[in-house]
Amino acid sequence: MRKELPDLGRFSDPSLLILSSLANGPKHGYAMMEDILQFSGTQLEPGTLYGAIARLERRGWIEPLPAEDRRHPYRITAAGVTALREQLATMHRVVTTGLQRLPTT
Amino acid sequence: MSTNKIAPRRLSQHAWLILANLEDGPQDVLMLRETILRNDDIELFPSTLCTALDHLERYNCIQALPSGGPHCPYRLTHYGEKLLQRQRTNMRKHYERIGLAARPGMFKERTMKPIPWLLRLYPRAWRDRYETEMLMLLEQHHISLATIADLLLGALDARLDPYYRTESPLFALKGRHSLAIIFISALAAFTYASYFWLVGHLIQVGWSIIDDGTVAVGYAQAAIFVTLIVSCLPIFFSVIKKDIAARRKTSLIIRASCMAFPFFLVKTFFPFSRPELYLHDLKFLFVWLIWFLGLEIIMGCLYTTVIQIGKAFAAGRKKLVFLVLCISLLMPLSLFLYDMSRGIGWMAGTNFDLMTLTLYLLPFACLGTLLLTVANSEMSKRTFSRALIPAALLLLTMMIVLIASITWILTSLIPEYWFLFNPILGDFRAPWNNSIFMCTVVMALALGAALVALLRGLVTLTTPRQRSEEARLVQMQRQL
Numbered sequence: 399m400r401k402e403l404p405d406l407g408r409f410s411d412p413s414l415l416i417l418s419s420l421a422n423g424p425k426h427g428y429a430m431m432e433d434i435l436q437f438s439g440t441q442l443e444p445g446t447l448y449g450a451i452a453r454l455e456r457r458g459w460i461e462p463l464p465a466e467d468r469r470h471p472y473r474i475t476a477a478g479v480t481a482l483r484e485q486l487a488t489m490h491r492v493v494t495t496g497l498q499r500l501p502t503t
Numbered sequence: 504m505s506t507n508k509i510a511p512r513r514l515s516q517h518a519w520l521i522l523a524n525l526e527d528g529p530q531d532v533l534m535l536r537e538t539i540l541r542n543d544d545i546e547l548f549p550s551t552l553c554t555a556l557d558h559l560e561r562y563n564c565i566q567a568l569p570s571g572g573p574h575c576p577y578r579l580t581h582y583g584e585k586l587l588q589r590q591r592t593n594m595r596k597h598y599e600r601i602g603l604a605a606r607p608g609m610f611k612e613r614t615m616k617p618i619p620w621l622l623r624l625y626p627r628a629w630r631d632r633y634e635t636e637m638l639m640l641l642e643q644h645h646i647s648l649a650t651i652a653d654l655l656l657g658a659l660d661a662r663l664d665p666y667y668r669t670e671s672p673l674f675a676l677k678g679r680h681s682l683a684i685i686f687i688s689a690l691a692a693f694t695y696a697s698y699f700w701l702v703g704h705l706i707q708v709g710w711s712i713i714d715d716g717t718v719a720v721g722y723a724q725a726a727i728f729v730t731l732i733v734s735c736l737p738i739f740f741s742v743i744k745k746d747i748a749a750r751r752k753t754s755l756i757i758r759a760s761c762m763a764f765p766f767f768l769v770k771t772f773f774p775f776s777r778p779e780l781y782l783h784d785l786k787f788l789f790v791w792l793i794w795f796l797g798l799e800i801i802m803g804c805l806y807t808t809v810i811q812i813g814k815a816f817a818a819g820r821k822k823l824v825f826l827v828l829c830i831s832l833l834m835p836l837s838l839f840l841y842d843m844s845r846g847i848g849w850m851a852g853t854n855f856d857l858m859t860l861t862l863y864l865l866p867f868a869c870l871g872t873l874l875l876t877v878a879n880s881e882m883s884k885r886t887f888s889r890a891l892i893p894a895a896l897l898l899l900t901m902m903i904v905l906i907a908s909i910t911w912i913l914t915s916l917i918p919e920y921w922f923l924f925n926p927i928l929g930d931f932r933a934p935w936n937n938s939i940f941m942c943t944v945v946m947a948l949a950l951g952a953a954l955v956a957l958l959r960g961l962v963t964l965t966t967p968r969q970r971s972e973e974a975r976l977v978q979m980q981r982q983l
Contacts, residue, residue: 427640443650444640445657448633456666469636 412442412450417459417482420474424463427451430472454478514564514586517547517555522564522579522587529568529578532556559583614646621651624658626667686894689953691830691870693901694727696945700908703939727904730897731869736800738872739807746810754810761806765798808872827871894957901950908943 419425419433427447435441451472454460459478462470474482514522524530524538532552540546547555556577559565564583567575579587618641622634644650661667746754815824 427636428643431640431644443653444637444644445650445653445655447640448637449657449660452629452633452661465636467639469639 412446413454413459414482414485415440415442416447416450416454416472417474417478417485420460420472421479421482424471424473426466426469426471514559515555517551518559518564519587519590520545520547521552521555521559522583525565525577525579526584526587529576531570531572531574531576533574535577615642617651618646618654621654621658624655625661626664628667629661686953686956687870689949689956690731690897690901693904693946693949693953694870696942696949697727697904697908700939700942700946703942726900727897730900733896735804735807735869735872739803742807742810757809758806761802761809762799764802765795804869804872808869811872830871894953898950898953898957901946901953905943905946905950908946 415434415438416430418437419430425433427444431442431444431447451460455462455472457477459475459481460472461475463473464470520539520543521535524535524542530538532549536547536549536552556565560567560577563580564586565577566580567577570576618638622630622637625634641650743758746758812824812827815821815827
């Protein structure tokens with residue numbers, strides 16, 4: 399079973415999306431929302447997005463870069479990459495097992 | 504040919520559809536119906552179509568052409584063409600006006616208006632860090648009801664997050680002790696108010712009438728008592744543990760005699776000499792067991808109270824002891840005296856009712872114990888967190904009592920029960936009604952205070968931010 403990102407509660411899924419979005423380079427809030435909508439079809443609302451950003455930042459998984467036009471782009475840290483990798487590996491195992499076990503009709 | 508003119512606004516939507524579809528060339532009724540269905544996905548009934556055609560022909564917008572077949576084709580007249588053109592220009596201007604003005608300008612401005620207010624619901628520390636960039640994001644984002652609900656949820660979440668707790672919150676509390684004192688005071692106010700409520704209600708309806716209101720509030724009070732006793736248990740066990748560890752002889756003797764008391768009672772009342780009464784009756788044994796355990800708990804709580812009073816005296820907190828004794832004894836004493844005046848109860852000599860006496864005394868004694876334990880600063884963080892569980896149960900009970908009381912007041916407003924307020928006479932029928940109202944208000948306020956205290960208790964008072972700042976300060980001092 400997939401372990402939830404520890405102590406992130408209702409922010410665990412948005413956190414995963416944010417980490418995935420930042421995996422290919424730094425982005426600011428709006429760019430993250432657009433990117434997440436594009437690759438996952440999930441429209442994150444600003445309250446949820448910043449709730450998750452705040453938690454990830456506090457945990458040291460993402461960090462803000464110097465502000466550009468009053469807003470900070472965020473970058474994934476080494477710890478964030480490790481956490482994302484672990485989480486994705488678990489999900490991959492679940493997906494693979496699930497697909498293998500599904501009867502082919 | 505008719506020279507009638509018509510204002511474009513008087514033409515129906517169907518008429519405009521016909522004009523637009525005749526623009527490409529003459530068509531008869533059947534062809535026109537199919538074209539409209541194909542182009543505009545609207546199916547016009549023949550009668551509607553014929554009425555609209557007749558209308559347009561009358562105003563010289565279309566003209567019937569001669570034909571050999573059963574249906575004559577129609578073509579657009581010069582006037583009809585002009586009318587259609589004018590309508591197109593008007594519509595374009597209209598859409599341009601809507602499109603240019605509404606989208607990025609007025610509409611966005613209107614939806615952005617409540618956003619700064621919503622962001623103010625977030626804690627200050629959070630706003631200092633994220634407000635500016637979030638505002639910028641919201642300016643780009645399409646704001647819907649879901650966005651607003653999400654912001655509200657986010658604000659609540661940030662408020663409950665200990666990391667963003669500010670040094671001076673709305674209900675500033677110095678520490679765990681003041682928090683517990685507020686909770687217990689609120690609890691005392693609530694319990695007293697509910698007592699007065701019940702007494703006021705009983706005086707209103709008469710002591711002999713046991714109605715639903717009396718039963719509901721009575722049961723709820725019993726639940727409060729039970730929860731109070733349960734909340735005293737962790738304190739009781741921690742006191743025993745400390746006594747054993749410190750080998751305090753006097754305390755141990757008092758404790759032993761308190762705990763032995765139920766044995767004596769059981770020995771006196773239990774029919775040991777007639778084993779046939781209970782040996783085959785499990786229910787009977789069970790009742791006795793519960794009664795015995797209940798007495799043990801009661802005596803344990805009383806013992807804890809005595810110990811706590813002793814400690815408070817030793818620490819020179821005489822005023823506090825006096826306050827606790829007032830809280831603990833005032834209500835049971837009043838009720839006891841009231842019973843006596845009515846000729847029932849122990850003092851009247853009609854009935855030695857030990858259980859009634861303990862029921863009167865015990866909850867308030869427990870309340871006093873809680874207050875004293877807190878005042879004696881004996882409540883460790885662990886004990887405090889354990890005490891939060893019964894406190895949460897207590898709050899739930901208080902809510903039920905309050906709802907029961909309010910429901911009872913509302914049902915009392917039904918004309919056949921005009922004992923609360925008589926709309927015909929326009930007055931309260933008895934002075935007790937005012938007090939019932941007042942008691943309900945006190946109960947609601949006390950419940951609110953207790954709720955706030957409990958919520959504050961759930962969130963640790965030393966926030967991670969404070970801790971990290973403290974750690975940073977210590978590190979800086981070391982470096983210096």
